[in-house]
Amino acid sequence: MKHSSTDTRHPNDAPEQVLRIEGLNIDFVTDAGAIPAVRGVDLEVKAGEILAIVGESGSGKSVTARTALGILAENGAAHGGVYLNGKNMLTLHGAQLREVRGRDVAMVFQEPSTALNPVFTVGWQIMEGIRTHSKISKKEAKARAIEAMRQVGIPHPEQRVNYYPHQFSGGQKQRVVIAAALALKPRLIVADEPTTALDVTVQAEILSLLRELRAELGTAIVIITHNMGVVADIADRVVVMNQGQIVEQAPALELFERPQQDYTKSLLAAVPHLGRESASASLSERPHTDASVLVEAKGLGVHFPGRLGSAGFTAVKDVDLKIHAGEVYGLVGESGSGKTTIGRSIAGLNRITSGSLKVLGYEMAAFKERSFKPLREQIGFVFQDPAASFNPHLTVGECVAEPLAVHRELNPAQTRAKVSELLEAVQLPAGFAQRYPHELSGGQRQRASLARALALDPKLLIADEPTSALDVSVQAKVLELFRELQTELGFAALFVSHDLAVVDQLATWVGVLYRGNLVEEGLGSKVLAKPQHTYTQRLIASLPVPDPREQAQRRALIEELNQG
């Protein structure tokens, strides 16, 4: 606790309270009755402190933090006290509330591309807050907007103040959102998953920006996140929430090193830690090279044509890769790197535009649905979002039986037997066959999705970010199941993910994609330990690890890499 929080605070700035929440209860009224979202939450934030509220989806972390701005959905009812600088935000209305918002407390949203209005310049949007709270001329407001943009590290703010949101990259947009939040120098900023929509390399930049701002301005920050790495990187103090209640509250270092509650312990244990449990730890050479080659790409290119008058987009450029039978190939990259496109091309969901891609001996360059169809039963596909990949009108049983209905001619009894066998294999009760997808949790749905992909005993499984929509504890279980099934059934898999730590746990051979190019390939443990390409080095350095001490060292490394 001694290392980061105390030395950044101004010496004579007594740690006074900025926010105090007392006995907060929140209910939401729905058709099914009132749903308790938050129960008896007490917490406080001191000036210049970074407090992280962590929890899995539905834990009430966002709802709690948003009451600091007096934001509550229309069907919500809050009881208790939320005191911002001594004022109870729950009792303020209309003009009083508007007076406080922006001036005393500001908010940074998750998705910067939707938080900014596309038809106004970013300068206008930063000035909007300034001009509602202080009667100053447009010129002065603009000067302050430029100042705020300079503060968040946007180059050439004098010109870029007149740019529109679409002219900025995702990370810069988030900087603009932060600049707008900072414009009135509020004493508290609530940041709701500010880096979740961003790539890890950008995430590292935004986190270091927040840290600098705290040091310069002494702003207190409440950061809501589900990512323990982010917590380890930035937080002074951590509040762990589960099912609307606070489970544990402790300084960051203490929480990570000596978690008191079982829930916190299990949460920390579930977080994949870079370099631990590597699937290729004991290997020195690529395994399965003597087995037959299932997928072979040579100079693979995928180009998406643009609309009339605009240039197209080349998602994949000149990629060579091989997947052998029985091997798990991990494909890592940030958004837009082309990793999903490669997976979809192998499954015949995209057409390739150059080079050659042989899938089970079939040349995808000459793809015809009719001739590829017989091969489809050899290929299973697990989609990213388990909620969207099931037909909401069919039961789970019908969904899992779908491949059987297409490729096998079974009578209803045989189908039912096969479905319950499959559900059992993915550790779901057979009774789930009668349920509808929306009645299952995210993790259960992803298991069912795995059951469907494995229904025909495929030789090759393509998993496109299968766990990125899941909470960490659920992710850990699904990954474990995936590993077990893979060992047992011995199918080859292409595992696509943005999370290096996850890929390394499952895949022996890892490929790193950067802007459509395969920049590095190798054994998972080797790539992580000695990355060759500068991009891989940055990627690995940017990934925050759930350990504040180790993370502090890694942070120094990123700064070095960024300067070099």
Added chain:
Amino acid sequence: MTTQTLPSANTSWLKQLPVISHLRMSSGLQRGMLVAGLVLSVLFFLCALFAPLIAPFDFAQSSDASGDFPRQAAPDAKFIWGTTATGYDVFSRTLYGAQTAIWVIVAAVVMSLFVGVLLGLISGYLGGWFDRIMVVLADAIYAFPSLLLAIVMSIVISQGQSSLFGGIMAAAISITVVFIPQYFRVVRAEVMRLKAEPFVESAQVIGASPWRVMFTHLLRNSTRTLPLIFTLNATEALLTLAGLGFLGFGIEPTAASEWGYDLNRAMSDATSGIWWTGLFPGLAIVLTVMGLTLVGESMNDLNDPRLRRFSRKKAKRITQSTQRGATQ
């Protein structure tokens, strides 16, 4: 149209039916609008169903055992809403008019529903040249004033013939032609959106044929908004029918009773102070259209959780009942 909502294990299917489920989740002003609409619509259905029982005379009856009916007689004990220039009983004709209206609405909406949904599904999923031609056709039909198109169709179909069935079918088909593009558009847009959804792609990677994808995966998911268009179109069908009748392209008075035709006949009466021949058919049209519109609009609002409002009373009741449950 009853299988739209997701059946769930613990609530009965009856409570899941479109209108009933909407009634259950409504409250306050929204409930008032829905109930008013339902009352008017039910009244309309009852009139249509029991017209032969309620009406004292036939719709084309101008005399009985006691002799010819008086012409343009003011409302009295025997003819409670008066009689027309041709000696028909206004009350009976208005009641029977509901029957004609319902036949036309059902025939028109059902025909356009089937054709429109099927075309929308195929056009949206397969795309290509078929889709392009269909969209151009639908746009062309949109560009026509719908009443003009209905007139043209009714001339083409019935060629002046005016039997009950022929008249109803002529009116229904002419309305169908106007409506098909609406269903086509809605279903096509929905299918285009759903086409990119992972559950459709997951059927494609399994190797399901286009027909299987269309009819098992897309059809039910793309018809969610149809009950709304259904009710809203019913009102438009009614108005088009009345418009056709008013312009003289409708059904002959001896073949069936039709509100628009009666209104047309009542035009000359109005100037001479005979209000009853025009008022009642006119009111019938207004109230029926209003009833169906209220039902449609309320369902539209209630389907969207963002437009749905909980009245203060209901919110309080829900919160209290849950808290009571929690303390027990």
